[in-house]
Amino acid sequence: MNVTEMSYAQLEEQRKQIEDAMRNLDKTRKTDAKKAVRATAKEYGFTIEELFDLPVSPKSSGAGAKPKYRNPENQDETWSGRGRKPQWIKEAVENGADLSSFEI
Incomplete structure (x- = not known):
């Protein structure tokens, strides 16, 4: 070439x-x-x-926070109380339900 x-x-x-x-x-x-x-x-x-004295990143346990609240209409739906409220909690509270009634 x-x-x-x-x-x-x-x-x-x-x-x-x-x-x-x-x-x-x-x-x-x-x-x-x-x-x-x-x-x-x-x-x-x-x-x-x-x-080389590098920081070792901690291994994630993989498990999130334990659930504190459960949807009585769907037992698979839970919420730890952290982060944004799930829609089922928002709707229930707007309709007059007490948040403590969903505690596990």
């Missing part, structure tokens, strides 16, 4: 392809480097976080 004989559009396309290939290669090299560093750290009995 003789670049001196290529048109401007062809050169632009070639440059785009080269830049894309370089970005992909960088991603692959970065991933490989991370794997190698983690493997070496593990070999010595450490994690990356321990070696």
